[in-house]
Amino acid sequence: MVTDFDFYDEKFQNFPHQTYRTMQDTCPVHNNTEVGWYAVFRHAGIMAIVRDNEMFSVRHGPGTNYADEHSVPVLVGADPPLHTKQKKAIAPAFNPKIIAALEEPIRAFVQQRMEALAELVECDLMAELADQVPMFVISELLDVPFADYPMLRDWVDVMAGSTLQKAQTMEADRLDKLRKIADYFLPRVEAKIALDEAGEDPGDDMVSLLVKGRIDGERIPTPQILGFAQFLLVAGAATTTVFIGSFFNLMMDHPDQWAKLKADPSLLDQALEETLRIESPVHGLFRTNNEPITLGGHDIPADTKIGLMWFSGNLDPEVFDDPLRFDIAREPKVLRKHLSFGHGLHTCIGGPLARMEARVVVEEFMKRFDGLKRAGPLVPYPFPTLNGPYKLPVRLIPRKEN
Numbered sequence: 001m002v003t004d005f006d007f008y009d010e011k012f013q014n015f016p017h018q019t020y021r022t023m024q025d026t027c028p029v030h031n032n033t034e035v036g037w038y039a040v041f042r043h044a045g046i047m048a049i050v051r052d053n054e055m056f057s058v059r060h061g062p063g064t065n066y067a068d069e070h071s072v073p074v075l076v077g078a079d080p081p082l083h084t085k086q087k088k089a090i091a092p093a094f095n096p097k098i099i100a101a102l103e104e105p106i107r108a109f110v111q112q113r114m115e116a117l118a119e120l121v122e123c124d125l126m127a128e129l130a131d132q133v134p135m136f137v138i139s140e141l142l143d144v145p146f147a148d149y150p151m152l153r154d155w156v157d158v159m160a161g162s163t164l165q166k167a168q169t170m171e172a173d174r175l176d177k178l179r180k181i182a183d184y185f186l187p188r189v190e191a192k193i194a195l196d197e198a199g200e201d202p203g204d205d206m207v208s209l210l211v212k213g214r215i216d217g218e219r220i221p222t223p224q225i226l227g228f229a230q231f232l233l234v235a236g237a238a239t240t241t242v243f244i245g246s247f248f249n250l251m252m253d254h255p256d257q258w259a260k261l262k263a264d265p266s267l268l269d270q271a272l273e274e275t276l277r278i279e280s281p282v283h284g285l286f287r288t289n290n291e292p293i294t295l296g297g298h299d300i301p302a303d304t305k306i307g308l309m310w311f312s313g314n315l316d317p318e319v320f321d322d323p324l325r326f327d328i329a330r331e332p333k334v335l336r337k338h339l340s341f342g343h344g345l346h347t348c349i350g351g352p353l354a355r356m357e358a359r360v361v362v363e364e365f366m367k368r369f370d371g372l373k374r375a376g377p378l379v380p381y382p383f384p385t386l387n388g389p390y391k392l393p394v395r396l397i398p399r400k401e402n
C-alpha cells in the first residue's frame with residue numbers, strides 16, 4: 001500500500017497525473033497524518049461522499065483549514081438550509097438567459113485582446129489573455145472597475161492558494177487579503193444598500209441582486225454579501241484562467257488534436273470538456289464527516305477533513321477509458337462525468353459561464369491565429385489549490401490569409 005503521498009511535494013504538483021493513478025490503485029483513501037487530512041482518489045468514492053449530505057458537511061469550510069471566527073459561511077461553506085436559501089438568492093444571476101446575454105460583451109472584450117495579441121510576436125499568454133478574460137467577466141458580475149484587476153488578481157492568488165494550504169503557512173497573508181477585499185467591497189455594498197433603502201434600483205449585477213434579495217423576508221446580512229463577493233472572485237476568476245491556459249498548453253503538447261479541432265471546429269465543446277477532465281483546474285475540495293466513519297479501511301473520527309480529489313476522479317479508468325490520453329473526440333456523455341465542477345449539492349453554478357468564456361476565447365483565437373508554439377518554459381500555478389499554467393510564454397502563428 002502506497003502511503004508516501006505528499007500533496008505538497010513540488011514534483012507531485014508539477015506532474016500529478018501518474019501519482020493520482022497510482023494512488024487510485026494502491027491507496028484509494030489516503031491518510032496524510034502529517035497534514036491531518038484524508039484524500040479520496042477514486043471517482044466512485046468521491047461520488048459516494050457528495051451524494052451523502054446527511055453524513056458529510058461543508059460547515060467546517062471547503063479548504064484544509066477549519067472555519068473560524070473570521071469565516072462567513074457562503075455556498076461551498078454552507079450546509080442546508082442556509083445553502084438552499086443562499087442558492088435561491090443568487091440563482092437568478094446564473095439563469096441561462098443572463099449568461100447568454102453576457103456573451104456579447106465578453107466576445108467584444110476577447111476581440112480586443114486578440115487585436116492586441118496580433119501586435120505581439122511573443123507573449124505570456126496568461127498575462128495577455130487567460131488572466132484578463134475571467135477578470136473582465138468577474139468585474140462585470142461584481143460591478144467593479146476592470147482597471148482594478150491586477151490588484152484583485154493578487155488577492156485572488158492568495159485566497160485561492162490558501163484554500164489547500166499546508167497547516168497555517170499562508171494564514172497571515174490570507175487574513176491580510178481578506179481584510180483588503182472587505183475594505184474594497186464594503187463601501188460598494190453599502191452604497192448599493194443605501195440605494196435599495198431609498199427605493200432606487202442598485203443594478204443587475206450579482207452584488208445588487210444580493211442586496212435586493214431577501215432570505216425569509218429579511219435582508220441578506222452585509223457580511224454574507226461581502227463573503228459572497230469574495231468567494232465569487234476566488235471561485236470564478238483563477239479557475240477559469242487556468243482552464244483557458246491549460247487548453248492552449250495541451251494543444252501545444254498535442255498538435256494532432258489541434259489539427260483535428262481546426263479540421264472540425266464542431267469538436268470545440270468536447271475539446272474544452274476534455275481539457276477540464278484531464279487538467280482539472282481545482283485539485284480537490286473538502287468535506288467533514290458528521291459521525292465517525294470507516295472509509296477505505298480507515299476509522300475516521302467525526303469532523304475530520306476529507307479531500308475530494310476531483311482531479312484524480314477525472315483520471316479513473318473505471319469511468320474514462322485510457323484516462324491519461326488527451327482525446328478531444330471522447331464520447332460527450334462519458335466526458336460529462338468529469339468532476340471538475342464538483343457534483344451534487346455544491347456543483348459549480350458558474351460552469352456554463354466558464355465554458356462559454358473558454359469557447360469564445362478559442363473561437364476568436366482560431367479566427368486570428370493558426371496556432372502557437374512555446375517560447376519558454378511554462379510556470380505552473382504557484383499555490384497547490386489550482387492546477388494549470390501561471391505563465392505560458394508563446395509565439396503566436398498568425399492565420400495565413402490574415
Ligand code: HEM
Nearest residue numbers: 075076235236239240243281285340341342346348350354
Ligand atoms: C473552470 C472554471 C471553474 C471551475 C473548475 C470551478 C470549480 C468549482 C467546484 C469544483 C465547485 C464545487 C465545490 C464543492 O462541491 O465543494 C464550485 C462551486 C462553485 N462555483 Fe465554480 N468553478 C469554475 C468557475 C466558476 C465561475 C465562473 C463562477 C461564477 C462566476 C463559479 C461560481 C461557483 C459557485 C457560486 C460555487 C458554489 C456552488 C454551491 O456551493 O452551491 N465557478 N466550482
